[in-house]
Amino acid sequence: MSIEDFKMYEEWSAYRETVLEEAVEQPAPVVLATWARRFGAYLIDNLILSVPLVLYFFSSLPAEIASLGSMSVDPVTGQPDPAAMESLMGSMMALQFRMYLIYVVVATLYYVVCHGTTGQTMGKMALGIRLIKADGSRAGWGEAAKRAIVNPIVQIVPFVGGLLGILNGLWPLWDEKNQSLGDKAARTLVVYD
Numbered sequence: 001m002s003i004e005d006f007k008m009y010e011e012w013s014a015y016r017e018t019v020l021e022e023a024v025e026q027p028a029p030v031v032l033a034t035w036a037r038r039f040g041a042y043l044i045d046n047l048i049l050s051v052p053l054v055l056y057f058f059s060s061l062p063a064e065i066a067s068l069g070s071m072s073v074d075p076v077t078g079q080p081d082p083a084a085m086e087s088l089m090g091s092m093m094a095l096q097f098r099m100y101l102i103y104v105v106v107a108t109l110y111y112v113v114c115h116g117t118t119g120q121t122m123g124k125m126a127l128g129i130r131l132i133k134a135d136g137s138r139a140g141w142g143e144a145a146k147r148a149i150v151n152p153i154v155q156i157v158p159f160v161g162g163l164l165g166i167l168n169g170l171w172p173l174w175d176e177k178n179q180s181l182g183d184k185a186a187r188t189l190v191v192y193d
Helices: 003-023 035-069 082-117 122-127 141-155 161-173 181-186
Strands: 129-133 188-192
Touching: 035 082, 035 122, 035 129, 035 161, 035 188, 082 141, 122 129, 129 141, 141 161, 141 181, 161 181, 181 188
Parallel strands: none
Antiparallel strands: 129 188
């Protein structure tokens, strides 16, 4: 091999490396979803999740109405019997608690299945956003479960559960990565699809 052949080989190698580097596609940068998009997806998902609750409520309502119709009334004052009223209030509170449990179970399953399989719920699909891991890869079942379980856990904290739930939803407004507390626990991001 002569010196000229060696120089041509070096030039060819340098050219080839340059062409190969340009040909390799760089991954597209992720763009974090805005809070408004996330909230819109949340509203759509909650409309979907309210269907089982409405069905359950209306299937339970006839029994509650029947118990109201059979309530005894004090003949002197015309007021409902206090014991019957207390029983009715107890059954209404039990109905409300059952509805809350149904919502928690259905919502948790919905979010885990949707995020674990495609990274998108129906609301996220409608608004063009998706859940991914913080490293940019697809979120799996583990991340979906961690993220979904945060809401029911925060809601059951006595006295402040509702406030913590609101705080969790508002957290992306001031977080640098637009993450909710659930995203932080699962190490996930919500990005434009």
